[in-house]
Amino acid sequence: MNAMGAIIRRDLLMVMRRKSEVLTALFFFVIVSSLFPLGIGPEPALLRKIAPGVLWVGALLASMLGLQRMFAADHADGTLEQMVISPTPLVLLVFGKIVAHWLVSGLPLVLIAPVLGMQFDLDVSALGVLMLALLLGTPLLSLIGAIGAALTLGVRGGGVLLSLLVLPLYIPALIFGAGAVQAHISGLGADGHLSLLAAILALAAFFAPWAATAALRIALE
Amino acid sequence: MSNRLINWFRFSSPHNFYPLAGKMIPVFWMLTALFGVAGLWMGFFVAPTDAQQGEGYRIIFIHVPASWMSMVIYMAMAAWAAVGLSLNARLSSMMAQALAPTGALMAFLSLWTGAFWGKPMWGTWWVWDARITSELILFFLYLGFMALQASIDDPRRADKAGAVLALVGAVNVPIIYYSVVWWNTLHQGSSINLTKSSMAVTMMWGMLLMALCLWMYSIAVALTRVRAIILEREAHTDWVKQLKEIKA
16 A cells, blocks of 8 residues: 555656646646537537537546556656565556546536536536536546556557457446536536436446456566 | 367467368358258248238348347357466467457348338337347447457467457456346336237247258358468468469
8 A cells, every 4th residue: 555655646646747648638628628619619508518528538538648657667767567466466566556546637627617617608507517417527537548548558550459358338427427517517517418328337346457468468568 | 088089189380270270160061051942941931921010011020030149159250268367378369359250240130120120110229228238238348359369469479468358358258238127127117018929830840940051150150260360370381382273
């Protein structure tokens, strides 16, 4: 557990030294979301309708940007090998790296989302649901993404390949995440969607680190 | 006892499996032709014209079996991949690799014929219906599996990485399916309702025969492909160099 905490602290520290990477993903999210009203038109009713989907797709793509770097730097300088031979189970360390990745690339999206939501004329309660859905959904993206990042470690054309592998697996998160906000706006209540999202998150939090660990071992063989 | 065990695993070695597959392929092609002719005859000449859908419905004789096969092949692929990963068996991983393109073909056929069926029946090439959408996602999963294997140079690493992906995909398929079903029912109040007329017995038979035809086709093609993979990967071994077809 200490080792896991150390990994999280270390990854966060490294990101703080190179802030541009986090900010790039964040600005990507902001810019992509702002492009949609320009392309579709400024009618508030229409924007309210597309807001959940647009913001969620934007968040999906933004969280993909940093994925490839999750293990790449450690792989390049040999840190990853040290993690594999350390006495701490690798799966804990991988979990730590996933948590760090979420803190860096998922949490900022959750925090900026209400501002973007206002651009789309969402009301305050819908913004709350949006944040809650993203809070449950973005860790899911980091967990599933970790499997893809581990599988494509050191592989030719890894970036494009990674999106091909991971995006289909993101679909449940997208459906329930955007669905929660949509259901709330249409007065159906978001409870069902949020519960399902939380259930998938619980499943993924247990299984995804194992799969990512297996993939890392294969990559390092 | 130990002899028996050895016999049981005899064909898990590419060396022994290669000639066996060679003998099985013509049998499966013959069965493909047999079931195919029977199924098409049943579908085109015996099965009655549908009361509501006219002649166009006959596309289901290829559409439904192709959809079934796309799912069956994904399961078979994931199972072979799991065996290959857990027992470190080379041939099982090769089987998984050999099945993927056929599975992708089936998923594509299912979507394509579905579009041809949808245009006259529903008046549109595409609807975001739950089953169509999940079939599309299955197609994406096949593409991801093949792309991952193709981009890793070391075949053993490609096998294992592909196996992890296939297993993750297999766990995800039900989740994706149900999420799409619920998404669909929540968003599209009035989805297309197929008026379920009790299907004529002959239609059922035609579909079953065509399904068997596609099963046999898939096996024949997968075996042919696995033979090619064996040759490619074992090219450095003596037994491959001694094969008639290699020497010639």
